[in-house]
């Protein structure tokens with residue numbers, strides 16, 4: 001793949017009229033090394049955040065060996081790209097055929113669940129043709145926790161309530177070679193306190209069930225940086241998680257896991273778009289809700305922007321974007337701050353689209369097929385360069 005210095009160099013060389021994804025392998029490498037070295041446990045990459053094979057290889061080369069996969073297609077993809085990777089099937093609702101193929105064909109041993117029905121399904125699907133049940137299942141019971149500290153909630157769909165968790169943990173313990181508890185505090189958790197509250201719930205679940213726990217998986221939710229969303233340092237999250245993990249009543253050799261998606265890949269991609277038309281402070285651009293800007297449209301997520309036309313010098317003004325499809329919902333309110341004299345034909349770089357951005361592109365209405373190109377400059381913001389101004393972490397609170 002050809003490599004350029006930065007987005008401006010790409011525009012000068014190619015004058016693209018289709019949206020172009022930019023890859024920054026060095027940024028993903030830095031994020032992976034940060035987790036591999038600083039998190040006091042195992043860091044799984046949550047593949048759904050960005051399943052790009054190039055990215056998977058970068059993460060693997062940078063110390064990420066375990067992958068959280070949620071569908072049989074993700075299992076096959078990661079197995080094909082990384083034959084040595086350890087795959088963990090962490091979607092709590094799976095089909096029997098997906099479980100069977102994952103276990104017998106792809107060597108998956110770790111499965112999550114949040115109901116007795118799913119437990120039965122896993123046991124049946126992993127029983128061999130002679131009727132012998134699997135003796136090496138590593139099961140992970142997903143607990144429902146609050147999403148109150150997260151920008152995107154994951155609290156309503158999955159997870160067993162604390163009040164119902166004990167019988168499920170006991171039943172899983174009967175068939176599991178290795179038993180874990182997992183949760184997800186919601187994506188872009190802006191305070192480490194989210195994990196404290198969740199780990200308190202884990203403690204209560206273990207106490208109620210009185211079972212031996214071999215692993216605690218604190219899930220994803222680790223933040224990245226966006227306009228008006230500057231989180232405390234990730235070290236604060238790691239420290240508070242480790243401290244509360246150490247205090248749990250679990251096996252002496254119990255493992256601590258986490259499953260970052262966003263934090264490992266947000267800095268990996270940005271996007272070059274073209275302004276097709278200007279109407280007041282609304283810019284019609286060639287990517288949108290059905291492209292990499294899904295969250296900008298759906299939940300008004302703000303992404304950083306830069307005008308790539310060198311001679312625009314107007315004062316920054318607030319703009320909103322329309323995407324290219326004929327759907328009125330293809331609208332991103334922003335505000336996105338760009339030079340007031342920006343005009344049709346100009347290019348814009350939109351940053352921090354590696355997580356749930358590049359991965360969300362569809363071909364709806366004939367748009368979204370643009371190329372991907374490597375660049376070597378820094379992402380528009382980074383949690384990992386050590387250069388950003390660190391906010392005072394006065395929202396790091398401990399219950400004990």
Ligand SMILES: *Cc1c(COP(=O)(O)O)cnc(C)c1O
Nearest residue numbers: 046187220221222259260261262
């Ligand atoms: C989506 C997901 C993740 C990753 O979440 P981020 O907020 O991107 O870190 C981790 N674990 C599970 C089970 C998920 O569904």
